Amino acid sequence: MTSYLQAENLTKSFGDLVLFENISFGIGKGQRISLVAKNGAGKSTLLNILAGREDYQGGAVTTRRDLRAAYLEQDPAYPAGMTVLEACFTSDNPTLTTIAAYEKAVADEDTDRLPELMAEMDRLGAWDYEQRAKQVLTRLKITDFGKRCDHLSGGQLKRVALANVLISEADLLILDEPTNHLDMDMTRWLEEYLAAGNCTVLMVTHDRYFLDAVSTAILEIDNKQIYTYQGNYSYYLEKRSERIAAGAARRESEMNLFRKELDWMRRQPQARATKAKARIESFHELEERLRTPRAQSAVRLDVQATRIGTKIFEARNVSKSYGDIRILNDFSYTFSRYEKMGIVGDNGSGKSTFIKMLMGEVAPDSGTIDIGESVRFGYYSQAGLDFDGNMKVLDVVTRVAEHVQLGDGRNMSASQFLQYFLFPPEVQHNFVARLSGGERRRLYLCTVLMTSPNFLVLDEPTNDLDIMTLGVLEEYLQGFKGCLIVVSHDRYFMDKVVDHLLIFKGGGDVKDFTGTYTEYLDWRVAYEESLRTAAQESKPEPAERSRMSAVRKLTFNEKREFEGLEAEIAALEQEKTALEAELNSGSLAVDELVSKSQRVSELMETIDAKTMRWLELSEIG
Numbered sequence: 001m002t003s004y005l006q007a008e009n010l011t012k013s014f015g016d017l018v019l020f021e022n023i024s025f026g027i028g029k030g031q032r033i034s035l036v037a038k039n040g041a042g043k044s045t046l047l048n049i050l051a052g053r054e055d056y057q058g059g060a061v062t063t064r065r066d067l068r069a070a071y072l073e074q075d076p077a078y079p080a081g082m083t084v085l086e087a088c089f090t091s092d093n094p095t096l097t098t099i100a101a102y103e104k105a106v107a108d109e110d111t112d113r114l115p116e117l118m119a120e121m122d123r124l125g126a127w128d129y130e131q132r133a134k135q136v137l138t139r140l141k142i143t144d145f146g147k148r149c150d151h152l153s154g155g156q157l158k159r160v161a162l163a164n165v166l167i168s169e170a171d172l173l174i175l176d177e178p179t180n181h182l183d184m185d186m187t188r189w190l191e192e193y194l195a196a197g198n199c200t201v202l203m204v205t206h207d208r209y210f211l212d213a214v215s216t217a218i219l220e221i222d223n224k225q226i227y228t229y230q231g232n233y234s235y236y237l238e239k240r241s242e243r244i245a246a247g248a249a250r251r252e253s254e255m256n257l258f259r260k261e262l263d264w265m266r267r268q269p270q271a272r273a274t275k276a277k278a279r280i281e282s283f284h285e286l287e288e289r290l291r292t293p294r295a296q297s298a299v300r301l302d303v304q305a306t307r308i309g310t311k312i313f314e315a316r317n318v319s320k321s322y323g324d325i326r327i328l329n330d331f332s333y334t335f336s337r338y339e340k341m342g343i344v345g346d347n348g349s350g351k352s353t354f355i356k357m358l359m360g361e362v363a364p365d366s367g368t369i370d371i372g373e374s375v376r377f378g379y380y381s382q383a384g385l386d387f388d389g390n391m392k393v394l395d396v397v398t399r400v401a402e403h404v405q406l407g408d409g410r411n412m413s414a415s416q417f418l419q420y421f422l423f424p425p426e427v428q429h430n431f432v433a434r435l436s437g438g439e440r441r442r443l444y445l446c447t448v449l450m451t452s453p454n455f456l457v458l459d460e461p462t463n464d465l466d467i468m469t470l471g472v473l474e475e476y477l478q479g480f481k482g483c484l485i486v487v488s489h490d491r492y493f494m495d496k497v498v499d500h501l502l503i504f505k506g507g508g509d510v511k512d513f514t515g516t517y518t519e520y521l522d523w524r525v526a527y528e529e530s531l532r533t534a535a536q537e538s539k540p541e542p543a544e545r546s547r548m549s550a551v552r553k554l555t556f557n558e559k560r561e562f563e564g565l566e567a568e569i570a571a572l573e574q575e576k577t578a579l580e581a582e583l584n585s586g587s588l589a590v591d592e593l594v595s596k597s598q599r600v601s602e603l604m605e606t607i608d609a610k611t612m613r614w615l616e617l618s619e620i621g
Contacts, residue, residue, distance in 0.1 A: 001028035004064050004172050004200055005050065011058035012045060019045055022059065023226040025219055027172065032194065032201040034211050034233070037221035038422060039438025039466040043204045044074055044176055046221070050202070051174050068092065070170035074177055074437075076161035078149040083107070085145040087160050088133050091168040095124045099133075102126075107146075133167045139189050140182075144581040155181030166193070175203035179210055180463065183346075184489055184521065206462055206470065208233055208492040308454035308482055310337055311372035313358065318367035319508070320353060325595045327353050328364070329508030340477070340484040342494045342517060345504030351487055354504070355457060358485075375483075378453025382460040385444050389433030393423055396432060397446060404450045414450075421446045422469075438464045445473070454482035462490040491517050535612070562617040569610050576603045 005027040012019045019042030027033060037043050048054035050061060051071040063069075070091070078087045089100035102117040104110075121127060134145060140159040149157060158181045165173055179187050187210060194201060194214050205211050211233045218229040218236040227243065229236040312335040320327040327350035335341075343351050356362040357369060359379060387396060397414045404417045412420075418428050421442055435443065441464045448456075456477070462470055474496040477484060488494055494501075494517035501513040501520055513520050579600050 001030070002064070003028055004067055006062050007050070007059065008062070009059035010046075010049070010056055010061065012042060012049065012054075012056045018224055020221055020226065021224045023221070023224075024059075025226055025228060027200065027202055029171075029200055030198060031216055032199065032214050033203070033217045033219055034215040035202065035204050035219045035221070036211075036236070036467050038468050039442055039464070040436045041221045041466075043221065044436075047071070047174055047176050047202070047204065064171075067172060068168075068170045069172040069174055070165040070168040072158075072161055072165045072173070072175045072178055074180075075154075076157055078157070078160075080148075080150045082149050083146050084137065084142060084149065084152075084160055085133070087149050088137065088164045088167060090164055091170075093168055093170075095126050095129055096168060098124055099126050099130050129167075133163070136163045136167055140186055141580075143577065147581075159186075162190075171200060173199055173201045173203075175201060175205075177204055177206070179205055179207045182489075184491075187489070206465065206467055207490060208467065208470075306376045306452045306454045306482075307374065308337065308376075309372050309374035312337060312339070312375060312455065312483055313369060313371040315369050316367055318357070318364045318369060320350070320357065320362075320364050321508075323595060326508035328510065331367070331508075331510055333512075335483065338481070338483060340480075340497060340499045341486070342498035342501045343485060343487045343504065344489070344494075344501055344517065344520070346506060349504035349506040350508075350510075351504050352459075354502075355459065355485070355487065359457065375455050376451070376453050378448045378451060378456045380445060380448045380456070380458045380461055382463070385447065387432045387440060387443070389431060391432050392429055393432060393435070393443060394418065394428040396443060397450065400447045401450050405452060417450060418446065438466055438469075441465050442469055445469075456480065456482065456484050458484070458486045458488070460488055461486065462488055462493050491521070558617055562614065565610055565614040565617070569607060569614065572603055572607050572610070576600060576607070579603070 003026055006024075007026070008024050009022045010024070011021045013021075035043050035046065045054060049056050051069060053071070078090070082090075083103070085103050086100055089096040089103065091097065098117065098120050101113075102121055105113045105117055137143070137145065137160070140163055142156060142159055142163065149160065152160065162175075162178055165175065178190065182190065187207065191210050191213050201214070203214075213232075215232045217231065218233065220227045220229070220236070220240065227240075229239050231239070314335070315331055315333045318328050318331045343354070345351050353362060357364055358371075359377065394415060397418055400414075402414055404412045404414065415425065415428060419425070423439075423443070423446075432440065432443070445461070445465070461473070465473070470493060474493060477497040484497065486494060486498055498516070500515065501517065503511045503513055503520070505511065513523070515523070579596050582596055
């Protein structure tokens, strides 16, 4: 295997905080490697180092000569005024550089340079390349190629940066959370794109289905060291548990030896022979190894839920609209005790509005939502808490509660409780500003759960939480003695914790699906395929169509309809494209977003119907 990159004895620290020490690993051609670790362990920092964006204290990083790497940052940025297409062609690839220059010349109407650049485009075969770039952008639902990057939302900008990396044809792709801001269709497309191609990839992602499907190897940072597993995520879970078990057994054996040697040290006289000195040195080496803290235990979320009654909430004939856009239409539902519900649907379909009505932040137009007296909500929002960076971690928690009641009846101080969330005492006295994004999310989760809620509402809880924390959170939610509503696109997480789904389809249409998220996606694929098959079977066979053509021609009205359909379809397609560009702009208000999303759905149905009718008439006439 051709070696692309090699890290030797790499060390990185920030002041007295050591992220990793003397770690070594390599990346070979064709490998797709995922990097996993707890939040704050240095995943993004390591990617920055390998991409040449950050310094390190010791060791070396060597790459193959002329290796071209493309880096998808967690929060990408482009110069003000740069368009989407220009951003996509930001690369040291000669073809992309030429395309970028050509696009700029066209935008600037630079007629002096255009002939030269067009000739260079011909020489490099760049015209097909540009078309492929636009196809990648379209698959990522970016259709306004001339829009300025500084007018894009954060999610749109991340997708533009992802497109830039994918079309760069770099030898090594370094991807930091590539599935963030991707819906299910885009995630599946990216999964297939990376798995099917001959890409060499190093990535950080929390999407475990994606990680399992794409990865050929796993790198884990744990306790400042790095471990390599040659397999996908499922293989990693198996081998990691074996490593931890072996490490625990080895440590126990060394502790027994240490006790024996310590007793010998205490009994020996001051003057020692050479042989004794060797034993003394071995004792001190063993003592030093045992001083190394054992791997921190996983987060233990055994917080006691407040007792909940039999009445949770009942929605009766609830309707909600924004102007002409209907969010809920005569919706009724009785939520059961200990029910665990997932909510899925496109943007603008009404998910957030439903949650806000349940939390009392938005009033329905008609109908009622009656919530039981014993219900105590714990709301984890996508926006999160706006922590004061000048506050200490411990102060954030003590403002919520000084003590926490655990599920086994124990009473724990706020400081002790923080340790369950992997915040050791030295970190508790750090300022919040020093925490990583994932650590802030973990702190936010801590503040939600320590209030002992009996009804949890979690809005995109998987974003920025490390895989270890997510695994324990899933385990906690499975045994949670209360009610749960989760809004998430994370298939793995939803499959683990919810019993059924509410599908928000838009236009007030809400369906209840009994099963997991994966089962729903499989059902949807099968259902859409059955519709296509039924439509195909309903078409007459070629011989039958010939007979139909022989026995009759289009009527006068059918001819007029046929002549007008092509123009109507073109006009509808144009309107749909314009609306999609507006939806991707990130500048629409909530009501406009809902309205235009609904209109796009209506247009798609109308276009399909008119196209089918055009085909029917064309076969007759």
